[in-house]
Amino acid sequence: xxxxxxxxxxxxxxxxxxxxxxxxxxxxxxxxxxxxxxxxxxxxxxxxxxxxxxxxxxxxxxxxxxxxxxxxxxxxxxxxxxxxxxxxxxxxxxxxxxxxxxxxxxxxxxxxxxxxxxxxxxxxxxxxxxxxxxxxxxxxxxxxxxxxxxxxxxxxxxxxxxxxxxxxxxxxxxxxxxxxxxxxxxxxxxxxxxxxxxxxxxxxxxxxxxxxxxxxxxxxxxxxxxxxxxxxxxxxxxxxxxxxxxxxxxxxxxxxxxxxxxxxxxxxxxxxxxxxxxxxxxxxxxxxxxxxxxxxxxxxxxxxxxxxxxxxxxxxxxxxxxxxxx
Ligand code: CP
Numbered sequence: 001x002x003x004x005x006x007x008x009x010x011x012x013x014x015x016x017x018x019x020x021x022x023x024x025x026x027x028x029x030x031x032x033x034x035x036x037x038x039x040x041x042x043x044x045x046x047x048x049x050x051x052x053x054x055x056x057x058x059x060x061x062x063x064x065x066x067x068x069x070x071x072x073x074x075x076x077x078x079x080x081x082x083x084x085x086x087x088x089x090x091x092x093x094x095x096x097x098x099x100x101x102x103x104x105x106x107x108x109x110x111x112x113x114x115x116x117x118x119x120x121x122x123x124x125x126x127x128x129x130x131x132x133x134x135x136x137x138x139x140x141x142x143x144x145x146x147x148x149x150x151x152x153x154x155x156x157x158x159x160x161x162x163x164x165x166x167x168x169x170x171x172x173x174x175x176x177x178x179x180x181x182x183x184x185x186x187x188x189x190x191x192x193x194x195x196x197x198x199x200x201x202x203x204x205x206x207x208x209x210x211x212x213x214x215x216x217x218x219x220x221x222x223x224x225x226x227x228x229x230x231x232x233x234x235x236x237x238x239x240x241x242x243x244x245x246x247x248x249x250x251x252x253x254x255x256x257x258x259x260x261x262x263x264x265x266x267x268x269x270x271x272x273x274x275x276x277x278x279x280x281x282x283x284x285x286x287x288x289x290x291x292x293x294x295x296x297x298x299x300x301x302x303x304x305x306x307x308x309x310x311x312x313x314x315x316x317x318x319x320x321x322x323x324x325x326x
Contacts, residue, residue, distance in 0.1 A: 006128050016128045016137045017311045019146040020187040028191055032156050035303070035310035041078050042305060051313040052081035055112040059085045060102070061140065062093070062118045067277050067301055068140050068150070072115045075308035084111065099123065100130055107132055113312060114138070121145035121180075136315040138308075144180050144241060150276050151184035153307040155192060157300050158231055161272050165189070169196040171226050171267075173257060174235035174284050175205045176214075178242060181276045182235060186214050200225035202257065204247065205237075222257050229267045233274045234259055234284045250283050260286045264294065272296045 007016040007023075014027070041047055057076040061069050069085075076083045084106075088094070093102055103114070113136045116124045121143030128137040141147040155165075162168060170189055176182045176199050189197050199210060200219040211218050219225030226232060237253065247253050264271065273285075273295045281287045290297060 014314050018139045035306040038306045038309040052079035055081045057081045057113045058111045060116045071304040117141045147180040151188040153304040155188045156303050165192040165194050168194045168230045170231040171198045171229035172233045173200040175237045177205045178238040227266045
């Protein structure tokens with residue numbers, strides 16, 4: 001799967017957004033800067049700009065979602081697009097229609113952009129390969145592979161809170177093995193030049209070659225890994241993607257890898273706490289940490305609207321939004 005080439009046009013501008021892999025620092029900074037320019041749209045009395053006026057965006061969510069689906073819908077509406085939310089459970093997919101047939105039928109209704117979440121890694125890439133010229137595809141999470149808009153809203157939040165990426169030590173804790181979010185975050189953080197990306201997990205929840213394949217520092221002891229971290233990101237246990245029992249129990253997991261107030265004292269005093277959601281209180285995070293003063297978890301959700309506006313607007317109209325500078 002070479003999503004990187006597929007997502008850029010001949011000028012190096014985004015036409016789809018499928019993965020962080022293969023994007024340069026300039027691409028990521030350009031997305032962050034365009035998102036910054038959209039941030040205040042949410043505060044206006046009329047929460048709209050005309051960037052996608054006359055365009056049709058179809059949200060195809062074949063997996064559950066709260067944050068991603070709703071923020072994509074809000075983002076498209078704030079860009080003045082017409083939005084279709086396909087209810088997969090009552091659509092023809094439930095009667096056996098293939099993904100490609102669904103695509104062709106929606107294209108016949110002149111859809112300009114597909115936002116797709118799917119349990120299969122590579123589903124968004126497949127749709128992008130088969131979409132008509134001029135139609136954009138945005139990956140809203142595919143299997144274990146990638147969740148690039150989540151990674152972008154996470155690095156946007158880090159930039160908002162910390163400014164410069166280069167001195168930062170970022171610790172990502174939990175089920176790295178099954179996490180499309182972690183894969184995309186690690187690519188984005190390394191591309192943006194953070195000092196150190198650490199992953200902290202039991203051996204059963206890490207790829208065996210994590211250090212080499214992901215470019216991270218590996219820890220199996222939470223207290224060691226969290227020490228002096230500037231950014232602490234937790235992930236949920238993705239049981240729906242686990243084959244067999246990889247953990248003794250959730251209670252034991254929380255004892256070894258749960259982030260508590262006591263353990264946060266080991267991190268940098270001004271460390272921020274992040275979680276892409278959905279979060280499981282008492283499993284990977286203590287409520288006092290999730291709701292505490294260092295938590296920016298709800299800021300991440302708000303920032304998701306501006307990031308998704310940026311990605312959609314750039315994919316539809318790269319020249320108008322400075323995409324060519326990358
Ligand atoms: N972070 C994330 O993808 O959340 P949802 O599953 O609610 O979209």
